[in-house]
Every structure is written in C-alpha cells, then in structure tokens.
Amino acid sequence: MTKLNLCVDIDGTITTPYYWLKDGNQYFNTNLKPEDVCEYEIHKVLNVSREEYLRFYDLLGEEIHAKAKLRSRARRILCKLAEYHNIHYVTAREKKMTEVTHWWIDKKKLPVDGIHILGSHYKVDKAKELRCDIFIEDRYENALEISKAGYKVLLIDCNYNRLPIPKEIVRVKDWDDIYNEIILYSDRKLKLDVA
Numbered sequence: 001m002t003k004l005n006l007c008v009d010i011d012g013t014i015t016t017p018y019y020w021l022k023d024g025n026q027y028f029n030t031n032l033k034p035e036d037v038c039e040y041e042i043h044k045v046l047n048v049s050r051e052e053y054l055r056f057y058d059l060l061g062e063e064i065h066a067k068a069k070l071r072s073r074a075r076r077i078l079c080k081l082a083e084y085h086n087i088h089y090v091t092a093r094e095k096k097m098t099e100v101t102h103w104w105i106d107k108k109k110l111p112v113d114g115i116h117i118l119g120s121h122y123k124v125d126k127a128k129e130l131r132c133d134i135f136i137e138d139r140y141e142n143a144l145e146i147s148k149a150g151y152k153v154l155l156i157d158c159n160y161n162r163l164p165i166p167k168e169i170v171r172v173k174d175w176d177d178i179y180n181e182i183i184l185y186s187d188r189k190l191k192l193d194v195a
Helices: 021-028 042-046 050-066 074-082 095-107 124-129 140-148 175-194
Strands: 005-008 086-091 114-117 134-137 152-156 169-172
Touching (some): 021 042, 021 050, 050 095, 140 152, 140 169, 152 175, 169 175
Parallel strands (some): 005 086, 005 134
C-alpha cells in the first residue's frame, strides 16, 4: 500500500454536521431541524445577520466545538487509515479556536500527524504544502476549489452540499465510503508507481 497524505476537514466532516444546531436554536429562539440546513453559511440558515451570528460564535463557539460529536465510525476509520497514511486536519476555524480544537482531537483519541487551523476557507496552499493526495471535505465551495487545483476530493454528503459536482470530485455518504475510496486510490497509485 502506498503511503498517502490525507487532508481532513473537521466540522461536518469528522464531526456530525449539525452539532451547532441545538445551541443556535436556543440562542436565536428558533426551531430548526437538520433537514432545514440546506445552506453552508450558518447565519443564513438561522436567518440572522452575519454580525449577530459572529456575536453568538464569539460567545459560545469554544463550548460548541468542545461538545461536538463524531460522525459514525469516523474515529475507527481514521485509526485504520493512520496505520498506513498521514492524517492532517485542515480546518477553516478561527485561530482563537486552536486550544479547543487540539483538546477535542486529543479527547476523542483521533490519530494526528498535524492540525492546521487556517482561519480561512482557502485550503489550496495548505494542501500544496502538505503534498496532499486526498482531501476530505464537506463544504461544496472548498471541494470545487481544491479539486480545481488538482487534488482528489471526497465530498462527504450533507444537506447543504447537494449541488452538482464535477466528475473529479467523489461524493461519499459516510466514513465507510471514505475508507473504500482511499483504498481504491492507494491501490491504483501503487500499480502506477510499480509500472
């Protein structure tokens, strides 16, 4: 098996995608359900201004991230993948979320070769720096941008990213799908390296 550099987003990718919803509903006095989250930008989902959302995030962001739940089988699959591949978490979270992010990854006992907190959705330069083979992402726009830069992207299915995708991006429904795609990719790469 060829050793790969895997870049993995955090929110909505290894976490459940709607873990912020309960706190958002409570804070903004709404009653949204996961099926109502058909847009990535949370302030638009909540129907509040970006400034109102940012006040909410400043106040409760660390607490919300600290209690985020893992997607089903994410830890198990990441641990299996880490036996053969490098795992780099690449997140758009703000720099002020560095401590809670490291704490959460440690608490969840996730394998890690690097944690990269960018404070921006632009992830192409980090993918290049890490010599990324596969990028696992949930944000539609990120997936397009990363793919356009020449990287293989696995887009994990969420209510908010179900727009048409180019053939270079693979839509996956869960972490078992992610594992299977990575094994296929690794086997193909090994055959090309041997040839």
